[in-house]
Amino acid sequence: xxxxxxxxxxxxxxxxxxxxxxxxxxxxxxxxxxxxxxxxxxxxxxxxxxxxxxxxxxxxxxxxxxxxxxxxxxxxxxxxxxxxxxxxxxxxxxxxxxxxxxxxxxxxxxxxxxxxxxxxxxxxxxxxxxxxxxxxxxxxxxxxxxxxxxxxxxxxxxxxxxxxxxxxxxxxxxxxxxxxxxxxxxxxxxxxxxxxxxxxxxxxxxxxxxxxxxxxxxxxxxxxxxxxxxxxxxxxxxxxxxxxxxxxxxxxxxxxxxxxxxx
Amino acid sequence: xxxxxxxxxxxxxxxxxxxxxxxxxxxxxxxxxxxxxxxxxxxxxxxxxxxxxxxxxxxxxxxxxxxxxxxxxxxxxxxxxxxxxxxxxxxxxxxxxxxxxxxxxxxxxxxxxxxxxxxxxxxxxxxxxxxxxxxxxxxxxxxxxxxxxxxxxxxxxxxxxxxxxxxxxxxxxxxxxxxxxxxxxxxxxxxxxxxxxxxxxxxxxxxxxxxxxxxxxxxxxxxxxxxxxxxxxxxxxxxxxxxxxxxxxxxxxxxxxxxxxxxxxxxxxxxxxxxxxxxxxxxxxxxxxxxxxxxxxxxxxxxxxxxxxxxxxxxxxxxxxxxxxxxxxxxxxxxxxx
Amino acid sequence: xxxxxxxxxxxxxxxxxxxxxxxxxxxxxxxxxxxxxxxxxxxxxxxxxxxxxxxxxxxxxxxxxxxxxxxxxxxxxxxxxxxxxxxxxxxxxxxxxxxxxxxxxxxxxxxxxxxxxxxxxxxxxxxxxxxxxxxxxxxxxxxxxxxxxxxxxxxxxxxxxxxxxxxxxxxxxxxxxxxxxxxxxxxxxxxxxxxxxxxxxxxxxxxxxxxxxxxxxxxxxxxxxxxxxxxxxxxxxxxxxxxxxxxxxxxxxxxxxxxxxxxxxxxxxxxxxxxxxxxxxxxxxxxxxxxxxxxxxxxxxxxxxxxxxxxxxxxxxxxxxxxxxxxxxxxxxxxxxxxxxxxxxxxxxxxxxxxxxxx
Numbered sequence: 001x002x003x004x005x006x007x008x009x010x011x012x013x014x015x016x017x018x019x020x021x022x023x024x025x026x027x028x029x030x031x032x033x034x035x036x037x038x039x040x041x042x043x044x045x046x047x048x049x050x051x052x053x054x055x056x057x058x059x060x061x062x063x064x065x066x067x068x069x070x071x072x073x074x075x076x077x078x079x080x081x082x083x084x085x086x087x088x089x090x091x092x093x094x095x096x097x098x099x100x101x102x103x104x105x106x107x108x109x110x111x112x113x114x115x116x117x118x119x120x121x122x123x124x125x126x127x128x129x130x131x132x133x134x135x136x137x138x139x140x141x142x143x144x145x146x147x148x149x150x151x152x153x154x155x156x157x158x159x160x161x162x163x164x165x166x167x168x169x170x171x172x173x174x175x176x177x178x179x180x181x182x183x184x185x186x187x188x189x190x191x192x193x194x195x196x197x198x199x200x201x202x203x204x205x206x207x208x209x210x211x212x213x214x215x216x217x218x219x220x221x222x223x224x225x226x227x228x229x230x231x232x233x234x235x236x237x238x239x240x241x242x243x244x245x246x247x248x249x250x251x252x253x254x255x256x257x258x259x260x261x262x263x
Numbered sequence: 264x265x266x267x268x269x270x271x272x273x274x275x276x277x278x279x280x281x282x283x284x285x286x287x288x289x290x291x292x293x294x295x296x297x298x299x300x301x302x303x304x305x306x307x308x309x310x311x312x313x314x315x316x317x318x319x320x321x322x323x324x325x326x327x328x329x330x331x332x333x334x335x336x337x338x339x340x341x342x343x344x345x346x347x348x349x350x351x352x353x354x355x356x357x358x359x360x361x362x363x364x365x366x367x368x369x370x371x372x373x374x375x376x377x378x379x380x381x382x383x384x385x386x387x388x389x390x391x392x393x394x395x396x397x398x399x400x401x402x403x404x405x406x407x408x409x410x411x412x413x414x415x416x417x418x419x420x421x422x423x424x425x426x427x428x429x430x431x432x433x434x435x436x437x438x439x440x441x442x443x444x445x446x447x448x449x450x451x452x453x454x455x456x457x458x459x460x461x462x463x464x465x466x467x468x469x470x471x472x473x474x475x476x477x478x479x480x481x482x483x484x485x486x487x488x489x490x491x492x493x494x495x496x497x498x499x500x501x502x503x504x505x506x507x508x509x510x511x512x513x514x515x516x517x518x519x520x521x522x523x524x525x526x527x528x529x530x531x532x533x534x535x536x537x538x539x540x541x542x543x544x545x546x547x548x549x550x551x552x553x554x555x556x557x558x559x560x561x562x563x564x565x566x567x568x569x570x571x572x573x574x575x576x577x578x579x580x581x582x583x584x585x586x587x588x589x590x591x592x593x594x595x596x597x598x599x600x601x
Numbered sequence: 602x603x604x605x606x607x608x609x610x611x612x613x614x615x616x617x618x619x620x621x622x623x624x625x626x627x628x629x630x631x632x633x634x635x636x637x638x639x640x641x642x643x644x645x646x647x648x649x650x651x652x653x654x655x656x657x658x659x660x661x662x663x664x665x666x667x668x669x670x671x672x673x674x675x676x677x678x679x680x681x682x683x684x685x686x687x688x689x690x691x692x693x694x695x696x697x698x699x700x701x702x703x704x705x706x707x708x709x710x711x712x713x714x715x716x717x718x719x720x721x722x723x724x725x726x727x728x729x730x731x732x733x734x735x736x737x738x739x740x741x742x743x744x745x746x747x748x749x750x751x752x753x754x755x756x757x758x759x760x761x762x763x764x765x766x767x768x769x770x771x772x773x774x775x776x777x778x779x780x781x782x783x784x785x786x787x788x789x790x791x792x793x794x795x796x797x798x799x800x801x802x803x804x805x806x807x808x809x810x811x812x813x814x815x816x817x818x819x820x821x822x823x824x825x826x827x828x829x830x831x832x833x834x835x836x837x838x839x840x841x842x843x844x845x846x847x848x849x850x851x852x853x854x855x856x857x858x859x860x861x862x863x864x865x866x867x868x869x870x871x872x873x874x875x876x877x878x879x880x881x882x883x884x885x886x887x888x889x890x891x892x893x894x895x896x897x898x899x900x901x902x903x904x905x906x907x908x909x910x911x912x913x914x915x916x917x918x919x920x921x922x923x924x925x926x927x928x929x930x931x932x933x934x935x936x937x938x939x940x941x942x943x944x945x946x947x948x949x950x951x952x953x954x955x956x957x958x959x960x
Binding site (some may be wrong): 080081082083090093099100101102108109110111113114115118120123124126130134135138139168178199200 | 812813815822823863
């Protein structure tokens with residue numbers, strides 16, 4: 001493992017004074033932080049703090065009323081999620097957003113859609129250009145399947161898989177997009193200790209081998225302290241702290257928030 | 264005053280203005296194109312005829328709203344329930360019973376039907392996606408259609424329970440010759456109003472009504488708090504069945520009881536789009552708009568394109584609404600959480 | 602035991618991704634092909650061919666089209682009849698305006714025209730889903746049928762209002778439309794057209810575009826996350842689906858009934874095709890064929906069963922009972938096997954793995 005030698009690059013994505021409100025309810029108030037290239041950033045906070053909303057904003061699902069997002073130095077106009085995907089942002093969900101009607105292999109293959117170029121007529125004929133492209137992408141997908149150790153279930157319809165494996169398939173699909181920024185929403189939720197260890201290993205490997213920048217929401221403090229380079233703490237839609245795991249652990253506001261001291 | 268009531272009152276005030284504007288528009292068009300005929304008296308007549316026709320649409324749409332509100336199911340079979348109810352009523356009358364007794368018996372048959380539907384169709388399909396349930400109701404539609412006609416035959420039946428059908432002339436002072444209004448349509452409107460009022464109260468203020476709303480939201484959650492799904496669904500479909508019976512009596516008295524009644528259900532769809540699938544007042548307003556719009560378009564715009572616009576006008580209007588306000592005038596906005 | 606896959610290993614992704622990877626399937630397909638091409642023309646009477654095989658193939662085409670839109674992409678459509686009418690009338694206008702144009706080209710152009718209409722009526726699908734979209738397609742259905750009925754231009758101002766499809770040959774001497782056409786010729790022509798269409802459909806469905814359709818169907822929000830543009834995916838589904846449905850309408854008018862009338866494509870037709878794909882299996886190419894066969898054969902069965910059983914039932918009553926049986930079957934299939942006959946077929950094959958051994 002080469003944590004110590006990891007080169008953290010410049011700012012990849014910067015979130016500036018983001019305020020998001022639904023009707024009268026403010027989900028996020030004046031949030032600013034940045035995600036640096038090649039790092040693993042953890043976003044933590046009590047339930048309802050606005051963590052998923054933050055990811056949704058980065059993803060293009062929600063459009064903040066105030067504030068702006070800078071991606072690679074350029075300001076990003078309000079955009080739909082599929083444009084965010086084209087920019088290189090991939091994402092997993094708390095409630096596993098897989099395509100239940102398709103097999104594992106097909107699900108992961110959908111992640112390659114942006115990289116496929118053949119037109120409708122080539123696809124209608126299939127033999128020739130389209131087949132070559134399908135096989136090429138299949139090979140990439142199989143590498144990811146090997147990487148995440150899910151070979152045995154590649155033809156199983158994902159609706160039939162246990163929750164832990166579904167999460168892994170969702171991660172595989174996100175990886176298939178070859179993203180620059182990977183957003184993981186509670187990737188370890190509902191897993192036992194062994195599964196968590198596996199997932200941690202995968203997350204670290206992804207960051208290590210492919211250099212993918214990762215931002216993850218996580219409740220398990222052990223995981224957060226172990227694998228993240230920096231931590232952002234949210235509570236009631238506001239940012240409480242921002243720094244290395246040790247700094248955040250010692251921060252009084254953070255301790256109060258988690259222990260429930262009213263403020 | 265809550266937002267919905269405010270919106271309702273705004274519409275109430277805005278409607279006469281809209282109608283006046285439409286009238287002026289048609290008057291202008293008739294001045295230019297000699298094939299179009301327009302007098303204000305005629306305009307009001309067509310408008311009222313359309314509105315009252317709209318009430319009949321609303322009666323059918325009400326049944327939809329009930330079932331959708333309470334079970335989240337879009338009951339495509341509502342139209343054939345109307346037909347079946349009317350056929351049953353006529354059948355009992357033809358056996359020599361007085362219409363009030365026939366009504367009670369027909370209502371009872373609808374309750375039995377509701378129990379059967381709940382047992383055979385709804386229970387096995389609980390928790391399936393809504394599209395599956397919708398398609399199941401299409402199956403019920405065809406089944407009921409065939410069943411009703413197998414039982415009672417498929418001739419056009421006459422249904423007459425003594426509702427006055429005389430034409431009345433009103434406002435003879437204002438307009439030359441007065442405006443022709445049919446007494447029957449007025450009775451239908453009153454019946455519709457009474458039914459709506461009763462149902463609105465039922466949903467808002469009774470325990471059963473609350474349970475129905477819970478079930479509409481989430482079957483599993485409702486089950487887990489102990490709401491008896493079976494009973495609720497049977498109640499809802501029975502009430503919808505009785506509403507269908509009333510609608511069937513109104514339609515049947517007006518146009519005879521025949522197969523095409525089942526296809527009225529298709530017309531109710533635009534009504535629901537306009538009014539919102541979960542709103543009882545919406546069903547009324549939607550029905551009025553569709554009814555009036557259809558008639559006005561047919562009489563005043565139809566001649567321009569050869570007529571029979573009413574075949575598709577309602578659906579096109581619904582389409583336009585879908586593009587700009589999918590939840591209808593009174594429905595709830597659906598927010599998808601990720 | 603006859604359907605054992607063990608021992609059939611694939612050594613390349615190409616082999617793994619072929620349409621019929623299992624050898625027994627390939628043999629079965631070969632046999633079916635031989636029966637269809639050789640046995641049917643030789644053994645079936647003209648009457649059989651005209652009343653069973655020809656409509657079966659035409660319906661299979663329509664079901665194929667609707668399955669792409671509703672089964673694979675999840676967009677419920679009740680406008681199939683209207684789109685079939687488009688194909689029929691476009692073909693008629695093209696065939697009469699350009700008599701030298703080959704009939705296959707006429708059908709293809711009509712298909713493209715219908716695809717354009719399909720895209721137009723599919724535009725609302727960006728904002729609305731589920732049965733709200735079904736209402737939009739109803740608007741298409743009623744409007745299109747009204748339009749073809751109302752404007753005499755479509756029937757070339759025919760005085761009687763009933764127009765027959767002009768006779769056309771696919772190869773010199775081989776008439777496929779018009780009263781002079783031989784049923785066997787028609788049947789073989791349709792067989793080729795429908796088989797090619799099924800192949801194209803299968804290819805599309807297992808490629809990128811098919812996966813984007815299924816992604817939209819399963820969870821359109823997630824589909825957006827991975828970069829699928831929802832409007833593009835839905836409109837392409839409408840386009841491809843309407844292409845096939847349009848051609849099926851043209852085939853219906855030209856090859857099957859011989860006459861072009863709007864009433865043949867009313868709302869009941871739309872429901873009929875929808876039933877085919879529900880019973881046959883949503884999201885399955887095979888299912889489209891199975892459903893079409895089922896719906897074509899069922900009325901014949903129902904019509905002949907009472908006679909066979911010695912009962913005398915009036916024609917009217919039979920048609921009512923048809924409705925009842927249809928309705929009951931829809932409900933039955935939705936409860937027992939929502940994936941239709943295609944799934945039952947798959948389960949049957951799985952049982953064949955063991956049969957005649959118990960386990």
